[in-house]
Amino acid sequence: MAGGKWMGWWGHLGGLKQRGIVTYSLSPYEQRAFSGALHQAVFNTFRRVSAQVFYIGTPFGLGYATYVWAKANHEFRLSKAGHAYYGPGEH
Incomplete structure (x- = not known):
């Protein structure tokens, strides 16, 4: 009891009609939030x-x-032809 008047149980308060209460609803087109998500994700x-x-x-x-050039150059420098071209001391 609040102020001598029974307020009722939860959801049935029994008080005066309240003002300023806004209710929202979704249209059927908005309820499928991920309807094209996978298709759009691929192209995006x-x-x-x-x-x-x-x-x-x-x-x-x-x-x-x-990388390819350095690897080929390294392999060449370790070969016989590389030793003949650069000398035995330069690897």
Whole structure:
């Protein structure tokens, strides 16, 4: 009891009609939040990666080309032809 008037049980308060209560509902079109998420994720990922490929691919390509050249040069310097070209002391 509050102030001499029975308020009722939870959900049935029995008081005056309240004002300013707003209720919300979803339309049937908004209830499928992830309806196209996987399809959109594939194309969005492709778009974002293709926009960054020059920023990532160029340094990666240069680094890989340097690695391939250094490995081939090292193998050549360890071979007979490399020893004949550079001399036995320079590896």
